[in-house]
Amino acid sequence: MRGLRSFRGPSSPRALARVWWSSFLYALLFFSGVPTDSSAATARGWEENSNGPGPSSISSHEGPPGPARAHSSINESRFLRDDDDNCGSGSWGGSRSAEKNGHAATRCLHSSSSPPLPLPSQNPTSLSSSPPPPPNPNPRARLLLLLLRLRHGVLVPIASGTEPMEAVITVDVLRRAGADVAVASVDPGSAQVGGAWGVKLAADALLADLADAEFDLISLPGGMPGSSNLRDCKLLENMVKRHAGKGKLYAAICAAPAVALGSWGLLNGLKATCYPSFMDKLPSEVNAVESRVQIDGNCVTSRGPGTAMEYSVVLVEQLYGKEKADEVAGPMVMRPHHGVEFSMKELNSTSWNVGETPQILVPIANGTEEMEATMIIDILRRAKANVVVASLEETLEIVASRKVKMVADVLLDDALKQQYDLILLPGGLGGAQAYAKSDKLIGLIKKQAEANKLYGAICASPAIALEPHGLLKGKKATSFPGMWNKLSDQSECKNRVVVDGNLITSQGPGTSMEFSLAIVEKLFGRDRAVELAKTMVVM
Ligand SMILES: *[C@@H]1O[C@H](CO)[C@@H](O)[C@H](O)[C@H]1NC(C)=O
Ligand SMILES: *[C@@H]1O[C@H](CO)[C@@H](O)[C@H](O)[C@H]1NC(C)=O
Numbered sequence: 038m039r040g041l042r043s044f045r046g047p048s049s050p051r052a053l054a055r056v057w058w059s060s061f062l063y064a065l066l067f068f069s070g071v072p073t074d075s076s077a078a079t080a081r082g083w084e085e086n087s088n089g090p091g092p093s094s095i096s097s098h099e100g101p102p103g104p105a106r107a108h109s110s111i112n113e114s115r116f117l118r119d120d121d122d123n124c125g126s127g128s129w130g131g132s133r134s135a136e137k138n139g140h141a142a143t144r145c146l147h148s149s150s151s152p153p154l155p156l157p158s159q160n161p162t163s164l165s166s167s168p169p170p171p172p173n174p175n176p177r178a179r180l181l182l183l184l185l186r187l188r189h190g191v192l193v194p195i196a197s198g199t200e201p202m203e204a205v206i207t208v209d210v211l212r213r214a215g216a217d218v219a220v221a222s223v224d225p226g227s228a229q230v231g232g233a234w235g236v237k238l239a240a241d242a243l244l245a246d247l248a249d250a251e252f253d254l255i256s257l258p259g260g261m262p263g264s265s266n267l268r269d270c271k272l273l274e275n276m277v278k279r280h281a282g283k284g285k286l287y288a289a290i291c292a293a294p295a296v297a298l299g300s301w302g303l304l305n306g307l308k309a310t311c312y313p314s315f316m317d318k319l320p321s322e323v324n325a326v327e328s329r330v331q332i333d334g335n336c337v338t339s340r341g342p343g344t345a346m347e348y349s350v351v352l353v354e355q356l357y358g359k360e361k362a363d364e365v366a367g368p369m370v371m372r373p374h375h376g377v378e379f380s381m382k383e384l385n386s387t388s389w390n391v392g393e394t395p396q397i398l399v400p401i402a403n404g405t406e407e408m409e410a411t412m413i414i415d416i417l418r419r420a421k422a423n424v425v426v427a428s429l430e431e432t433l434e435i436v437a438s439r440k441v442k443m444v445a446d447v448l449l450d451d452a453l454k455q456q457y458d459l460i461l462l463p464g465g466l467g468g469a470q471a472y473a474k475s476d477k478l479i480g481l482i483k484k485q486a487e488a489n490k491l492y493g494a495i496c497a498s499p500a501i502a503l504e505p506h507g508l509l510k511g512k513k514a515t516s517f518p519g520m521w522n523k524l525s526d527q528s529e530c531k532n533r534v535v536v537d538g539n540l541i542t543s544q545g546p547g548t549s550m551e552f553s554l555a556i557v558e559k560l561f562g563r564d565r566a567v568e569l570a571k572t573m574v575v576m
């Protein structure tokens with residue numbers, strides 16, 4: 038299998054054709070007026086749109102794609118394809134620190150050929166015993182199905198109680214590699230899913246809409262009760278068993294290896310790992326190991342939020358090969374070594390002690406980097422801060438830089454009604470530009486800075502949102518490496534996390550966890566930060 042996959046690497050003509058063709062479809066999806074919001078899509082209805090973007094309009098464009106058309110559709114689809122967009126910035130491509138990315142070093146390679154997998158039950162009752170399903174009414178789901186056939190299709194199911202960091206990191210990293218990732222809600226009624234720690238996500242589709250789709254990879258995020266909700270979804274169980282039975286790549290992280298894959302019998306005879314406190318829940322037929330990421334045959338397992346990025350890069354490597362994995366890992370500024378203590382560079386040290394329940398504002402907008410936002414929100418809530426997620430758009434739901442749909446708690450106007458101990462800006466070029474353009478938000482941060490209260494930013498935001506508004510004046514800071522040249526004082530920018538008095542800044546997705554832990558340390562002390570790092574399997 039693996040040989041086959043690398044043969045279909047992105048440079049082969051076939052893969053190029055797939056990429057071209059799916060770009061074209063993306064453009065079609067965008068310009069045909071299909072609402073990108075799936076609930077809106079359902080509301081408008083497939084039937085009403087009968088002269089809209091149906092399969093008929095796609096087939097009318099069939100035939101070998103001509104270069105003229107390719108030009109415009111590839112341009113227009115850039116907003117969906119982020120191959121060249123790292124921190125939401127095209128300025129730092131390349132894999133200049135591939136050897137330092139850490140994913141290769143910590144991989145625990147073990148490729149014994151896997152024993153025959155349990156065959157999928159041949160009568161997926163939940164699929165076939167019900168009356169024949171009506172034609173899929175959701176145009177977006179139909180186009181998604183088409184896309185999934187054309188590029189590496191990946192399924193990431195989510196459920197109520199899913200650990201959002203694990204879901205979002207996997208989706209983001211795989212989309213950076215060019216995979217078509219479908220985030221599917223296993224809840225039959227709702228695309229909007231309340232993840233763990235009150236982080237709300239909107240799925241791209243309902244799992245039921247994708248029941249017949251073929252994927253190259255199915256990856257299960259962890260979290261509780263998310264993992265047991267995935268386990269209890271009969272449709273998902275049947276899909277994963279059918280997929281694994283064909284020798285295709287399947288994966289799970291955190292509690293999900295034990296709770297879902299293990300209880301479905303899909304780890305029997307394999308080396309696998311899972312969240313430390315769930316190791317004893319792995320069935321006895323499993324060869325349980327404590328690797329951060331474990332590959333055995335077509336199965337990849339991993340341990341927790343702190344290993345999610347390494348896990349995702351290993352999945353990229355399994356699908357696309359090592360070169361692609363390095364290319365994706367480099368710009369994410371991953372930790373060079375795991376197991377080392379996390380640290381920050383601190384200047385003009387002041388006390389950040391603002392009480393047991395700090396009020397923290399995290400603004401999000403279209404184009405916000407979803408991994409960064411999710412890690413900040415999730416980790417600070419784990420530390421018991423009161424985190425308010427505010428949308429700068431007209432709706433609570435925003436479309437993040439890798440098209441993950443995040444749902445805010447409030448709109449910015451409502452968020453402005455209260456005071457915050459700390460304001461934190463996640464990165465992503467589009468998000469940072471939206472922050473910079475919001476007079477209300479910038480005004481609030483200026484008041485915060487004047488009052489010597491706490492604020493911080495990561496990735497594109499220090500350079501794009503803070504620097505031009507004078508909010509880094511007289512301060513040492515860092516930002517996404519491709520944007521260091523935008524900082525007027527670059528003397529400390531090589532540090533992964535910089536604290537200067539009441540300001541904290543950091544570099545990118547791979548430093549988000551250290552950034553969040555440094556904030557926890559400043560607010561609550563090192564002990565709570567170290568304890569959190571351990572429960573997240575950072576070290
Ligand atoms: C398409 O992109 C290329 C390179 O980015 C640019 O030179 C060209 O003007 C773009 N075309 C359109 C129609 O936007
Ligand atoms: C912060 O620390 C730097 C270096 O130690 C020093 O040069 C600077 O004056 C300090 N700034 C303030 C506001 O104390």
Ligand SMILES: *[C@@H]1O[C@H](CO)[C@@H](O)[C@H](O)[C@H]1NC(C)=O
Nearest residue numbers: 073074403430431434435436
């Ligand atoms: C944000 O994205 C949503 C969904 O794509 C779109 O409806 C909305 O207009 C966007 N907002 C802005 C300000 O572009």
